Amino acid sequence: MERRESAQERVAELTGRVASVQAKVDDATGRRDRQQQELDAETASVSKERGLVADAVPADLMKLYEKIREQQGGVGAARLYQRRCEGCHIELNITEVNEVRAAAADAVVRCENCRRILVRTPESGL
Numbered sequence: 001m002e003r004r005e006s007a008q009e010r011v012a013e014l015t016g017r018v019a020s021v022q023a024k025v026d027d028a029t030g031r032r033d034r035q036q037q038e039l040d041a042e043t044a045s046v047s048k049e050r051g052l053v054a055d056a057v058p059a060d061l062m063k064l065y066e067k068i069r070e071q072q073g074g075v076g077a078a079r080l081y082q083r084r085c086e087g088c089h090i091e092l093n094i095t096e097v098n099e100v101r102a103a104a105a106d107a108v109v110r111c112e113n114c115r116r117i118l119v120r121t122p123e124s125g126l
Contacts (some may be wrong), residue, residue, distance in 0.1 A: 059106060067117055077117040080109075083125035088114035101126045 013061055054062060059119030078087030090113045091098065100109050100118065111119045120126065 018060075033094070065117060072114060072116060075116065078111065078114070078120050080118040080120050080124040080126075082123060085111040085114060085116065085118060087111060088117040090114070097126065 057065070065076040067076075072087065075087055078085050080086070080092070080100065084091045087112060090111070092112070097111055100120065103109050105120075109120070110116065111118055
């Protein structure tokens with residue numbers, strides 16, 4: 001009889017623990033599902049925005065970008081920041097900087113190292 005009572009107490013204790021763990025699992029699952037919904041909404045928004053921007057880019061440039069993006073693991077263009085390509089993180093030598101500086105504002109310039117399209121900004125160091 002004593003063993004039976006001890007076993008029943010143990011079962012009750014374990015049942016309580018299972019309920020506690022299940023509550024934590026349910027909470028984590030709910031948080032995961034909410035975060036997944038937020039990510040899905042953000043992905044849809046960014047995809048829509050990307051589509052609008054992509055429509056404004058000339059077809060030949062978009063084709064080049066997509067080709068480079070495929071080759072470079074998802075990044076086809078990189079900002080030129082303080083004479084450094086932010087795609088490969090290599091600083092352009094003076095000859096490359098002068099070539100980029102001399103290029104027309106609407107010319108497509110590429111990094112000699114990683115071949116990504118360089119996006120020139122006021123912080124490019126030109």
